[in-house]
Amino acid sequence: MYKKIISVARLAILLLGSSTMLFTACNSGASKTGDAANDSTAANTVKIGVLHSLSGTMAISEVSLKDAVQMAVDEINAAGGVLGKKIEPVIVDPASDWDLFAEKSKELLTDKKVAAVFGCWTSVSRKSVLPVFEENNGLLFSPVQYEGEESSKNVVYSGATPNQQLIPAADYLMSAEGGGYKRFYLLGTDYVFPRTANKILKAYLLSKGIPKENIIEEYTPFHHQDYQTIVSKIKKFAVGGKACVLSTINGDSNIPFYKEFANQGLTAATCPIMAFSVAEDELRAMDTEFLVGHLAAWNYYQSVDVPENKKFVADFKAFCEKKNLPGGAKRVTDDPICWAYTDVYLWAKAAEKAKSFDVDKVRAALHGLTFDSPAGAVKMDDKVNHLAKPVLIGEIKPDGQFSVIWKSQGLIDPQPFFTLNAKN
Amino acid sequence: MELLLKINEIKSGKWTGPKWLWPVIMAGAVLFFTVRVATDSSGTYVQNLFSGISLGSILILVSLGLAIVYGLAGIINMAHGEFLMIGAYTTYSVQVFFTNVLHVQSSNWFFITALPVSFIVAGLAGLLLERLIIRHLYAKPLESLLATWGVSLILIQTARSLFGDLTAVKLPEMLAGGWKINENLVLPYNRLFIIALTIVVLVALYRTLTATRLGMQIRAVTQNRSMSACLGINTKRIDAMTFFIGSGLAGLAGCAMTLIGNVVPDMGQTYIVDAFLTVVIGGVGKLLGTITAGLGIGIFSKVLEAFFEAVYGKVLILLLIMLFMQFKPRGIFPDKGRTAAD
Structure with missing residues (x-):
């Protein structure tokens, strides 16, 4: 009996280890309805793929991007479509499972024959679909900031490159206006984005004359909950003065981190946290009292004061309410949502300009394209599939919104492969 | 070669070392810590020790219910983490209600109310699970394992559909805030509260198990089910009561967890692996074992984390546990005598 219990206990631990994976797998294949290829009307419609996780761990972030794409599609269709054709979105659910991302993208490209795909949040999902897009010469629009070191002709990266988010944030903190910080604690979750981001940040800070002992780099596992030791390390580090935290902490670890930070007596005044992965959508229902005064760096906030954005925010809330989506009119917009929405317009504009849905022609037409996005006017680069855009530093307010406290001068050109010597 | 033989000897239990070995190691560790704490001007060691005790108390609180259920019925309740989640969502619901x-403005009252409410709600959910599913699967560890795992998936998705992802x-x-001892050392009140809660729960549980009729019956059934039944104890009722208490304790832990972490549908999954480790290391169904293992894992994790990064700290603690299980596969306090035979 006893041995049996022990062996079952071992099985239990094994099972738990794989349970997340299995759990996401259980959720897959749920959303195959609604796209039973209506070939009779094919002449009047053009298909696009939407490849965002609607279940599993990433659903919390990615569902909003699917909604934004859907809204852009509805708007374009209401205005007459693209090249006289209505857009027909084919929505699939890769269920936060990287292998499923590759499978689903293959299905979209070869079976559904979509003209373009809008999707991916994590870098690992993008890297897993990349070979599929290159092999089939597809076009993927990826709206989330990333760590650079990748630039494929088959992917349009509308999220920020490192020099459009990380570097301006570091520059701001070092400037007199930002507080003249001299000591940096780089804290992240242990995966590719924080690792690469911190490598770039560290190299940049060193090149700016920050001594090595004033930069500390540390990582935690996914879903880390207990930040006591790390916060007390930061606290000791902060005693030296002029210290700040550059945080690439991901997802559900943020709340325990900020809570512990406040409870051990640290404040934004003594040691601000500059976050690269915390946006309005995540703050929506968080208990934000611990985050007030801390900073973030993005290219768009819901509070951006341009007419295009006021309309965009009002439209998005109305759209969520009308479609009866969870959250309804209380929904908020944020950086990835803005770019997911902009992506559809960029593609539609490029297709109009190219007078074709052919991937090669659309790509050629994309280069140099300008668009009045909710974040203000942006411009596609002439050579690489990236956007030139403004950089904004925001301060977290009690209602979970950001007030913009710094804005870059004009647009920052993209630089997918960051080098220290290049001029911005 | 000689070393291998020696290791085999230790593993097979023939050689357990001189009797004074473990006490001396323990005393050495205690002495080491006392000296470090006494000579510690910056507060680092006190901070690490406190963090360790705090994490340990959380592990104990989460594992207690699991240990009781596991000890009594040999049921590995994979849905234990989800009772924790139920407790947390109960706290959330009480907050919304308040x-x-x-329209109560002060945020103190809802929490005080939520503590017993979350215990009862999670306990009743556990009772329901026992009545509907587990009752039919006693003495079938594998089937009950898979069944409770399925239940945990259902519960997670139900919470996601009911409450959404963000609460x-x-x-x-x-x-809020903390007890400021000096410039470098602040002991947060929420963590002090969890430590105090753990102590209260432990004392209450110990009293229940030793000084009440129900507790005696639970212990009797744990030791020998058929003999207890022969003596007229209604074992089915005891099973149900144990499940109620075990799940209720998980709910209470979930309520306490809202003080430090998130309320998300899969929050139980974050704690359940550590809870299982605690229970297995402590020895099946041993209260004292669970306490020692919880504190041990907590303090070791935090001390290792202070010297290495959090990622490597976790790796090291798992390595230590694997090593420990090689030498003491039945936990810190294994059964002795005739009860250990089966």
Whole structure:
């Protein structure tokens, strides 16, 4: 009996280890309805793929991007479509499972024959679909900031490159206006984005004359909950003065981190946290009292004061309410949502300009394209599939919104492969 | 070669070392820590020790219910983490009720109310699970394991559909901030509260198990089910009561967890692996074992984390546990004598 219990206990631990994976797998294949290829009307419609996780761990972030794409599609269709054709979105659910991302993208490209795909949040999902897009010469629009070191002709990266988010944030903190910080604690979750981001940040800070002992780099596992030791390390580090935290902490670890930070007596005044992965959508229902005064760096906030954005925010809330989506009119917009929405317009504009849905022609037409996005006017680069855009530093307010406290001068050109010597 | 033989000897239990070995190691560790704490001007060691005790108390609180259920019925309840989640969502619901229906401004009262409510709600959910599913699967460890795992998936998805992915519980005003000992050392009130809660729960549980009729019956059934049945104990009722208490304790832990972490549908999964490790290391169904293992894992994790990064700290603690299980596969306090035979 006893041995049996022990062996079952071992099985239990094994099972738990794989349970997340299995759990996401259980959720897959749920959303195959609604796209039973209506070939009779094919002449009047053009298909696009939407490849965002609607279940599993990433659903919390990615569902909003699917909604934004859907809204852009509805708007374009209401205005007459693209090249006289209505857009027909084919929505699939890769269920936060990287292998499923590759499978689903293959299905979209070869079976559904979509003209373009809008999707991916994590870098690992993008890297897993990349070979599929290159092999089939597809076009993927990826709206989330990333760590650079990748630039494929088959992917349009509308999220920020490192020099459009990380570097301006570091520059701001070092400037007199930002507080003249001299000591940096780089804290992240242990995966590719924080690792690469911190490598770039560290190299940049060193090149700016920050001594090595004033930069500390540390990582935690996914879903880390207990930040006591790390916060007390930061606290000791902060005693030296002029210290700040550059945080690439991901997802559900943020709340325990900020809570512990406040409870051990640290404040934004003594040691601000500059976050690269915390946006309005995540703050929506968080208990934000611990985050007030801390900073973030993005290219768009819901509070951006341009007419295009006021309309965009009002439209998005109305759209969520009308479609009866969870959250309804209380929904908020944020950086990835803005770019997911902009992506559809960029593609539609490029297709109009190219007078074709052919991937090669659309790509050629994309280069140099300008668009009045909710974040203000942006411009596609002439050579690489990236956007030139403004950089904004925001301060977290009690209602979970950001007030913009710094804005870059004009647009920052993209630089997918960051080098220290290049001029911005 | 000689070393291998020696290791085999230790593993097979023939050689357990001189009798004074473990006490001396323990005393050495205690002495080491006392000296470090006494000579510690910057507060680092006190901070690490406190963090360790705090994490340990959380592990104990989460594992207690699991240990009782596991010890009594040999049921590996994979849904234990989800009772924790139920407790956390109960706390959230109580908060919503207080702010939206009763319009109570102070955030202290809802939390005080939520503590017993979350115990009862999670306990009743556990009772329901026992009645509907587990009752039919006693003495079938594999089947009950898979069944409870399925239940945990269902519960997670139900919570996601009911509450959505984003919910937040406000920290009660009385537990905000911390006890400032000196410039470098602040002991947060929420963590002190969890330590105190753990002690209260432990004392209450110990009293229940040793000084009440129900406790005696639970212990009797744990030791020998058929003999207890022969003596007229209604073992089915005891099973149900144990499940109620075990799940209720998980709910209470979930309520306490809202003080430090998130309320998300899969929050139980974050704690359940550590809880299993605690129970297995402590020895099946041993209260004292669970306490020792919880504190041990907590303090070791935090001390290792202070010297290495959090990622490597976790790797090291798992390595230590694997090593420990090689030498003491039945936990710190294994059964002795005739009860160990089966």
